[in-house]
Amino acid sequence: MTPPEHHIRCLAPLTKSGGDEEVRLEIDDKPVGVRLRIGRLNEQLVAGLPDRAFDLLEIAAVVYGADAAVSRGGPVDQQMGRKWHRRFIVDMPVRDRDFWARDDVTRLLEETLMFLSGDRFEFGFSQKRYPEAERSKFFKFDAESSWKADRVLMFSGGLDSFAGALEEIAEQRQRVALVSHFSASKIAPVQRNLHKALIGKFGGDFCRHVPVQVQMKGRSLKEGTHRSRSFLFAVLGAITAQAFEQNRVSFHENGVVSLNLPPVNNVVGTRATRTTHPQTLTRFTGFFAKVFEKGMRIDNPLFWRTKTDVVKAISRLGMNDHIAHTRSCADVHNQTKQHVHCGRCSQCIDRRFAMLAAGLTQFDPEEAYKVALxxxxxxxxxxxxxxxxxxxxxxxxxxxxxxxxxxxxxxxxxxxxxxxxxxxxxxxxxxxxxxxxxxxxxxxxxxxxxxxxxxxxxxxxxxxxxxxxxxxxxxxxxPDQAAPPDPPMPHPFILEVDTRRRRITIDDRVTFERNATASLLIELATLWLTGVGQGLPPLDYPFLQAAQLAQHLELASDEALRRRVMRARSYLRQRFASSGLDEALGGELIENNPWQGYRLAPDRVIVRKIEQD
Structure with a gap:
């Protein structure tokens, strides 16, 4: 399925001398604005940045703006994600066109964004008319200072980034620059207060805060998944590191979230986020090696930790009292002073389980959660x-x-x-x-x-x-021997799978082979056997995500998979009816959950694999 195509044209700033702090775009001829303001760096540090660093910053803002301004179809996936993947054709003026127009650079940029977001970005680069202008329009300069960072960390205000900063300062005795992005006004004070807490414990020489505000202007925001946001984060961190003459930036996030295996967040296929996935960080590092002369390593020091490990680290380093000031909730816009965590999203659930496991719930009051765990x-x-x-x-x-x-x-x-x-x-x-x-x-x-x-x-x-x-x-x-259930449940069908012949036999009465329905059932039967092999209760047998199942069946899209499943259900109903079986039961063999994918209904079938001679 061809994704929807959107054309992006970058507009000139309102003033050539800078100061408007806005990237102005037209997406499909509609105006879109992205406000970007970076604080607390001094002018001398910024003056030493190369042209392509400023180009990279604007590219990241354009990508973020496109991602946020074009909907993926909304939370109700009525058409199996038809609008989930998008194609953006970007006309981008830059200062260092010779560099950005190189095939190897463009390819790495586009491949990185494809992996991260699931979207296809196609860039056409042109030369800026005023390459010396607009170099500082996004920066709110701090007073001149000789302070230099040893480490640059991305600082969200969550438990993981707070633990990472704490370990770098308390255990490694590093001077850290904390780069914080915020789009909601409720998060900025959280980040500031945690920074003040670190200064209060370790002194101002060990810590500086670099706040970055990124906001969609007017009513431009149409999509809240923000899958490309980590590219913008990484760029902001890399530019800050470059300013401090460092070549490493760290995201701190526990490994379970970083891996984010598809069922963990109850999402279908490509909806799983890849913000700090190991491949994402490898791709960032490879791409930035082209952009920055001395390279730029993007890593995650907490990858081998669980959330419980993270919480225990904060406790070990004597900052328990500040756990309550961190924020983990995904539903930022609905936070209130009484309930700073919704308690419903997976981030809140993960946080609360970690607190209980670590025995530290007294530092994370339950009344802060709108829904108690x-x-x-x-x-x-x-x-x-x-x-x-x-x-x-x-x-x-x-x-x-x-x-x-x-x-x-x-x-x-x-x-x-x-x-x-x-x-x-x-x-x-x-x-x-x-x-x-x-x-x-x-x-x-x-x-x-x-x-x-x-x-x-x-x-x-x-x-x-x-x-x-x-x-x-x-x-x-x-089985209940005293009284059969009323109405009686139909017996499970014996589904025999012959993978060599690509043949399916159901209760020795329905047989078909080498057709689309047989291929689909063979994939789902293999998954059913996996659940048996794990010793799971039937209701906990795994689902196969739509994207994975489509790939296994060599289908072009989730929409094609949905049609395949509908035809298979219809085919099974017809074959059941012609064999004297209940037609309705044939349509119930394939079960799907909008959030997890497809499986054979565990209460409808028993799978037996035909051993090959």
Whole structure:
């Protein structure tokens, strides 16, 4: 499927001498503005930056503006993500055209953005008319100072970035520049206050704050996923590092979030974020090696930590009292003074589990969460699924071996080749990371149920929902001899799979081979057997994400997959009817969840694989 195409034209600044702090665009002939202001660097540092650094900053702002100004189709995926992937044709004037027009540079830029965002950017570079102008329009200069940073860190105001800054200062005795991006006014004071806390403990010579404001002007904001935002972050960090004559920038984020294996955030296929994914950081490093003469390493020192490890690090370094001042919630715009965390998003759930696992909940007051992790009802279907899936996935990770990890989550291989270890070693270390995360979450759930019975929690709360799911799975596994259920549940169909002949046989009554439906069922049957091999309860058998399933079937898009599934259901209903089986049951063999993907309905089939001679 060809993605929607959008044309971007960069407009000249309102003043040639700078000062308007805005990147002005036209996207499909509609005006879009991106306000960009970088504070607290001194003019002498900025004066030493090369032209291509300013070009890079404007390119990043244009990419961010395009990403934010063009909708991906909204949260209701009614057409299987038809608008999710986009194509942007960008006409970009630059100061150093000879550099940006090089095929190797353009290719690296476009490939990096493709991996990060799922969008195709195609750049055409032209020469700026006034290359000496506009060099400082985005900077709000600080007083001249001889202070120099030893390290440049991206500082969001969350637990992970705070722990990273704390370790660099307290343990490594580094002077750090904290580069903070904010678009919402509620986050800026959080970042400032945490910076003041670090100064208060270690002194001003160890820490400087470089706040960066990036905002869409007027009503330009149409898309909130911001998948390209980390490219802008990395550029801001790299330019700051270049100004301080450093060649390393660090994002600090725990490895479970960095990997973000697709089920972790309950997203379909490409919706999983790749902000600090190992391949993203490798691509940034490779691209910046072209831009900056001495190269620029972009890394994540916390990759081998879990969220619980991160929280314990803050405690170990004596900054417990400032945990409550950090922010993790994804729903920034709906924060209130009373509830600074929504308690519903995966970030809030992850944070609260880590606090419970580390035994530090007294430093993270529950009243700060609009929905308490254990004691409040989750009324929305999506809210319930986010919380339940978080726990289920963690329990899957707890005992996962490297071999099962590779087979069940092949996306992990996207990371393995971009770590500083041999592939087999990296896979083992990732499995250990996920084991520790799973054990941490499972321990919290065990402690919760040891202290209270599940039925004592409110209807719709996480413990109650989880208890209900476990009870249903148990009842499904134990036949009721006293009284059959009313109405009786249909018996599971025996689905035999002959992969060599590409043949499917259902209850010895329906047979077909070497057609589109057979190929689809073979893929889903393989996934079903994976769930059995992991010893999972049937209701926890894994889903295969739409993007992965489409790739396995060599389909061009999620939309093509959706049509394939619809035709398969229709075909199965027809074959069931002609074989004397219940037609409706044929259409129920393939189950899908809008947030997780496709699988064989675990209560409708039993898969048997025909062994090859």
């Amino acid at each position: 254990m004691d409040d009802a989750r009324n929305g279907a999506i809210d319930r699924e986010v919380a339940l899936s978080y726990v289920r996935n963690a329990q899957v990770f707890e005992h996962m071996t490297p071999e099962v990890l590779e087979r069940t989550f092949p996306a992990v291989l996207d990371a393995v080749g971009h770590l500083d270890y041999p592939p087999a070693t990296a896979l083992t270390m990732i499995a250990d990371l996920l084991n520790r995360h799973g054990a941490s979450v499972s321990g919290v759930m065990h402690n919760t149920f040891d202290s209270r019975d599940a039925d004592s929690f409110p209807e719709g709360s996480l413990p109650r929902l989880y208890g209900d799911v476990q009870r249903q799975a148990l009842l499904a596994a134990i």
